[in-house]
Amino acid sequence: MNQDELKAAVADAAIKEIASQLEKDTVLGIGTGSTANLFIDRLGPLRDRFKGAVASSKASAERLERLGIEVFELNDVGTVPFYIDGADEVNAHLHMIKGGGAALTREKIVAACAKRFICIADGSKYVSQLGNFPLPVEVIPMARSYVARELVVLGAEPVYRQGVVTDNGNQIIDCFEFMIADPVAMEARINAIVGVVTNGLFAARGADVLLLGKEDGVERIALT
Numbered sequence: 079m080n081q082d083e084l085k086a087a088v089a090d091a092a093i094k095e096i097a098s099q100l101e102k103d104t105v106l107g108i109g110t111g112s113t114a115n116l117f118i119d120r121l122g123p124l125r126d127r128f129k130g131a132v133a134s135s136k137a138s139a140e141r142l143e144r145l146g147i148e149v150f151e152l153n154d155v156g157t158v159p160f161y162i163d164g165a166d167e168v169n170a171h172l173h174m175i176k177g178g179g180a181a182l183t184r185e186k187i188v189a190a191c192a193k194r195f196i197c198i199a200d201g202s203k204y205v206s207q208l209g210n211f212p213l214p215v216e217v218i219p220m221a222r223s224y225v226a227r228e229l230v231v232l233g234a235e236p237v238y239r240q241g242v243v244t245d246n247g248n249q250i251i252d253c254f255e256f257m258i259a260d261p262v263a264m265e266a267r268i269n270a271i272v273g274v275v276t277n278g279l280f281a282a283r284g285a286d287v288l289l290l291g292k293e294d295g296v297e298r299i300a301l302t
């Protein structure tokens with residue numbers, strides 16, 4: 079199976095994971111990216127079985143609405159029972175690096191409001207240590223150079239993601255050559271730099287369930 083087929087398999091598995099728990103008043107939290115898109119496409123035919131969704135990006139909101147799924151503001155919903163999203167890397171503790179598509183901040187906000195985070199990823203995303211994928215950091219534009227210097231102090235090689243503006247009007251710095259031994263501590267350390275909105279480590283609030291697409295099927299890894 080190629081990577082797209084593995085992503086489709088985990089999107090199918092995520093539908094199976096939640097389908098029996100959909101109620102008329104259910105509002106789902108929906109992530110961003112190519113794997114999340116496959117999940118959204120599979121939600122379309124189920125739209126009459128739940129109330130709607132909160133999206134972690136404008137792109138996902140538009141995709142949901144095109145399928146006839148109502149999109150709600152997170153402030154009007156409060157909590158969501160599930161947040162379903164992909165990842166750029168995930169480890170055995172279900173800590174992740176996310177933000178390859180620059181949606182990390184809204185993703186982290188919706189994930190924080192979710193009772194369960196279901197991560198869907200093809201097998202290439204599973205790693206023993208996070209950091210081979212460059213860690214994204216969303217910054218307030220005027221702080222970009224300052225934050226980059228602070229990231230160098232932490233051992234990263236920061237690179238400005240030219241031309242990218244987040245849904246929040248901010249910029250992205252990617253941290254290269256930055257293997258992360260303690261994701262929980264590093265997430266907090268980077269977030270403490272003035273001018274950082276958030277970083278793409280999802281460790282303090284990692285996933286609860288990982289559906290991992292492999293050649294021999296979808297492996298389900300659950301922490302709780």
Ligand SMILES: O=C[C@H](O)[C@H](O)[C@H](O)COP(=O)(O)O
Nearest residue numbers: 111112113164177178179181
């Ligand atoms: O900002 C983007 C998100 O964090 C995505 O969930 C992540 O980059 C994974 O995307 P994909 O499913 O396209 O590999």
